[in-house]
Amino acid sequence: MTQIVVIGSGNLAWALTRALTDAGNPPVQIYSRNTAEGISIAKIAGCRFASEPGKLAKAELYIIAVSDRAIPTLSASLDFGDAVVAHTAGSWPIASLSDKVKHKAVFYPLQTFTKGRELDFPSIPVFIEASDDIALTAMKLLGEILGVEARQLDSRNRSMLHAAAVFASNFTNYMYTVGEQLATEAGVGFEVLKPLITETAAKAVDAPSPRQTQTGPAIRNDFQTRSAHCDLLTEKPDLKNIYINLSKSIWETSKKI
Numbered sequence: 001m002t003q004i005v006v007i008g009s010g011n012l013a014w015a016l017t018r019a020l021t022d023a024g025n026p027p028v029q030i031y032s033r034n035t036a037e038g039i040s041i042a043k044i045a046g047c048r049f050a051s052e053p054g055k056l057a058k059a060e061l062y063i064i065a066v067s068d069r070a071i072p073t074l075s076a077s078l079d080f081g082d083a084v085v086a087h088t089a090g091s092w093p094i095a096s097l098s099d100k101v102k103h104k105a106v107f108y109p110l111q112t113f114t115k116g117r118e119l120d121f122p123s124i125p126v127f128i129e130a131s132d133d134i135a136l137t138a139m140k141l142l143g144e145i146l147g148v149e150a151r152q153l154d155s156r157n158r159s160m161l162h163a164a165a166v167f168a169s170n171f172t173n174y175m176y177t178v179g180e181q182l183a184t185e186a187g188v189g190f191e192v193l194k195p196l197i198t199e200t201a202a203k204a205v206d207a208p209s210p211r212q213t214q215t216g217p218a219i220r221n222d223f224q225t226r227s228a229h230c231d232l233l234t235e236k237p238d239l240k241n242i243y244i245n246l247s248k249s250i251w252e253t254s255k256k257i
Contacts (some may be wrong), residue, residue: 002140005029005057007038007074008065011113012043012088016065017134019121021045025145029057031078053078061138063107064097071096090162093155094129104131105139107150108158112169114169121146127158178239211253220248 003024006013009032026045032038035051042049050056061084066074068089071143075085085097086105093100097104106129111119126148130136136152143150153161176197180190204210216224226247233240 003028003057003059004061004063005031005059006041006063006065006080006254007031009034009041010067011115012109013065014041014115015109015113015119015121016063016088017041017044018118019146022121023145023147028059031056046167059083061086061142063142068092072098075101084135086135086139086142090165091159093159094131095155103135103138105129105135105140106155106158107142108153108162109148110161124148126150127153129154129158178242214250214254216250218247219254221251242244 004020004027006017006020006024006027006029009030013030013032017027017030020046027047029048029050030038030042030045031050033051035049038051039049048057056078058074058081062078062080064071064074064085064087068091071087071089071092075096080101082102082230084103084105085101087094087097088107088109089096090108090110094104094106106127109121109128110125110127115117126143126146128136128139128143128150129152130139140150157204163193174192176190179193183190183193200213203213207213217229226243230240233243
């Protein structure tokens with residue numbers, strides 16, 4: 001499989017294009033409505049760029065790496081012929097691809113991507129789904145090209161895994177943002193929290209389960225400290241509610257260990 005078209009111009013489209021190019025199998029085309037970003041990504045692979053449906057290149061595999069909600073409309077608007085078409089969304093089912101697509105697939109890399117930030121693609125867990133043997137073979141071959149172990153997972157369980165990723169990554173990063181806000185108000189800034197963040201993440205990764213590394217006033221049921229923190233957050237009711245609910249959940253979870 002050598003003829004691959006990447007559809008999209010966001011973070012994942014950038015990462016996939018770079019990974020495919022580094023693996024010696026660059027896309028033959030980048031297709032995107034965003035001309036500036038699409039051309040920039042096409043330069044990575046030294047391939048063509050298109051933004052009009054009539055100029056979509058013929059390929060064996062089309063990888064749709066666009067915003068999740070655009071998948072149904074986009075996949076219905078293009079002529080893919082008999083090629084395999086794969087979307088890359090964690091929580092959208094394989095059925096979100098248009099019925100016009102003959103061979104449907106999903107290729108979901110479980111990672112956060114940012115343009116310009118290099119990642120070791122072979123270290124990324126990848127989960128695949130396919131509507132038939134042709135699509136499944138294509139997903140396995142794509143995994144081989146990128147040097148990853150592609151594991152099969154159905155739409156429901158992939159969505160559950162995506163929810164797990166939201167908790168582990170997106171929500172955690174928001175907690176960093178809250179920490180930065182409060183540390184700045186304390187007059188010291190975010191820098192002082194970075195060693196703590198690094199060690200907390202390292203312990204969670206090294207342990208058999210992050211449950212075993214939980215610390216803090218919630219797991220100790222330290223009511224006095226929790227009450228003092230809530231008093232400080234009186235004028236920030238949203239953060240106070242988050243603090244109370246998370247503390248309760250941590251305490252209830254700790255009792256089950």
